[in-house]
Amino acid sequence: xxxxxxxxxxxxxxxxxxxxxxxxxxxxxxxxxxxxxxxxxxxxxxxxxxxxxxxxxxxxxxxxxxxxxxxxxxxxxxxxxxxxxxxxxxxxxxxxxxxxxxxxxxxxxxxxxxxxxxxxxxxxxxxxxxxxxxxxxxxx
Numbered sequence: 001x002x003x004x005x006x007x008x009x010x011x012x013x014x015x016x017x018x019x020x021x022x023x024x025x026x027x028x029x030x031x032x033x034x035x036x037x038x039x040x041x042x043x044x045x046x047x048x049x050x051x052x053x054x055x056x057x058x059x060x061x062x063x064x065x066x067x068x069x070x071x072x073x074x075x076x077x078x079x080x081x082x083x084x085x086x087x088x089x090x091x092x093x094x095x096x097x098x099x100x101x102x103x104x105x106x107x108x109x110x111x112x113x114x115x116x117x118x119x120x121x122x123x124x125x126x127x128x129x130x131x132x133x134x135x136x137x138x139x140x
Contacts (some may be wrong), residue, residue: 001052001134004044005121011040012114015087019110023100031095037084045077052124055132069127076120080113087113 014033018025053070090106100106129135 001047001124001129004047005125007040008044008117008121011037012117015110015114018091019107019114022103022107025094025100027095027097030091034088034091034095037088037091038081041077041081041084045081048124049074049077052128052132056128059131059133069123073120073123073128076116080117080120083113083116 011033014029018030018033053073057067057070087110090109094100094106
């Protein structure tokens with residue numbers, strides 16, 4: 001789980017660098033990130049949904065206490081993967097030489113995506129991992 005968080009946070013940092021340098025970005029970096037986003041998220045989400053979330057649900061007293069939280073985490077996975085597809089499309093276009101018409105809008109899109117992922121990770125670190133006995137100091 002710590003490795004998954006580290007990889008997702010590294011992705012967030014890379015996306016933030018792109019957002020900060022728009023419209024003059026490293027096109028190869030855009031292509032590399034575009035090709036990594038969806039597979040990374042799918043793998044991490046599959047692991048979380050088959051291992052981490054069931055352990056979290058089992059750790060709650062009575063089992064009902066955090067079902068709303070786990071439903072929300074699963075819903076966020078779907079939302080993140082859909083958003084990742086849109087981010088991938090824009091990064092592929094930029095990487096293949098398309099002009100960034102509206103750098104502010106693209107930057108806003110990237111920031112919305114990586115900030116959402118950072119919030120998800122923060123919730124997992126603060127609530128889910130301690131409940132299942134994983135100590136995560138937030139150090140990458």
